[in-house]
Amino acid sequence: MAQGELAHLGVTDDEELAYRAVLRSPGAGVEALALTVGMDCADLREVLDRLEKYGMVTGADDRGFEATDPFLVMERLVEGRLTALQEELQQVISSRRLVNVLLDDQREGRRQSLPDGVERVEGADRVRARIDELAFFVHHEVASVQPNGPLTPAAIEAAKEADLRALRRGTAMRTIVRTDALADGQTAGYLTELAAQGAQVRTLDGPLERMLIFDRRTALVPIDPQETSRGALIVHQPGMISSLVTLFERFWSTARGLDHERLTNFEQQVLQTMVRAEKDDAGARDLGISVRTYRGHIAQLLRRLGATTRAQGVLAARDRGWL
Structure with missing residues (x-):
């Protein structure tokens, strides 16, 4: 062991050196120990005092020192260390809650300065920054529509990290793309990875209409659908959000899943029979x-649906458009 x-x-290095010397x-x-470790007696005495406090050694100058069993020490x-890490994690969580409070204040200020509930953001960098902010603090769901076919490599790179981070946090994500987008290898690979x-x-x-909807509370649409580089409108107004959510759900209800998400004819028969048959x-x-x-x-269908009961499976199948 190094x-x-x-x-x-x-x-610390000195504490480890002294503990291992007592073990040997x-x-x-x-x-005697000072000669072994090459330390001044006074300095070593301070180190040994700390080790006694940690419960790593016991003893005194007159009778020598004994090392506590390494298994107990570890x-x-x-x-x-786990206790300390837990405390640090709680501090991080508290900090995040504080950021949420501050962001709520910021959003309230924006709403007050925007009587119509619409914020105009110009420039690709500023739009990307606002999307990252909204995605990072989303609690429940991100719904998006990408209407322009294959995604550019730059767009994939800009969105991928935030998307995967949100999914790891347990955020639900629903995305609609044009069918011809899957003809592009990079776009298909990116979407398949998200689905996985x-x-x-x-x-x-x-x-299709381009949109991003966060927690059904905030939405982002382009200033000019024909020239998205001009910037975006960030919508907070509840009535407008409701209309955008309704439009998204209309798209979603008629859209089809990816090939690996769709069922075979026989799987579809099994699913429909499970719903219909009482026994x-x-x-x-x-x-x-x-x-x-x-x-x-x-059982295989339920695993694919991420469900533990048949009732949950039926609900999940309806969400995916399988029923």
């Missing part, structure tokens, strides 16, 4: 398969 490997547990020379006094050190992390991605033909033996008989096989197909 010197300094206990540093991440809060033990049980019963040795300060003078258990105490790890427990102490829990996002719901659907495709739709025909005209498994009746459902299996309708499909011409054994009850065991029927239940196996249902």
Whole structure:
């Protein structure tokens, strides 16, 4: 074991050196240990005092020092470090709550300065910064429509990190793209990766309106749909938000999932039978398969849906447009 490997547990190099010296020379006094570690007796005495406080050694000058069993020492050190990390995490969480409070104040100020509930943001960098801010503090869901076909590499790079971070936090994400966007390898790969992390991605033909909706409270639309580089309008007004949510849901209800999200014909039959049949033996008989096989197909469907019960599975299947 190299010197300094206990540093991440809060033990200094001198403390580790002294503890290991006591392990190798049980019963040795300060003078003997000082010769071993190459430290001044007074300095070593201070180190040993700290080790006694940590419970890593016991003893006194007149009878020498004994090292506490390494297993107990490591258990105490790890427990102490975990406690410290938990306290640090609580401080981080508290800081984030404070940021939310400050952002609420900022948003309230914006709303008061914008009687119509619409904020105008010009310039690609400023728009990206506002999107990052809204995405970072979203609590429930991000809904988006990308109407212009394949995404550019720059757009994918700008959005990918924030999207994956939101999904890791458990944020729901629903995205609609034009069907022809999947013909582009980079776009298809990006959307497939999002779907693998829990996002719901659907495709739709025909005209679409670009929008980003955060928690059904704030939305972002382009100033000029034909020239998105001009900037964006950030909408806070409840009536306008409601209209945008309704439009998004209309798009979503007619859009189709990615190929790997869609069911085979037989899987669709199993799902519909599960909803209709009151008993498994009746459902299996309708499909011409054994009850065991029927239940196996249902279990596989529930896993794909991330559901633990059939009732949850039905709701999740409806959300995905499978029913």
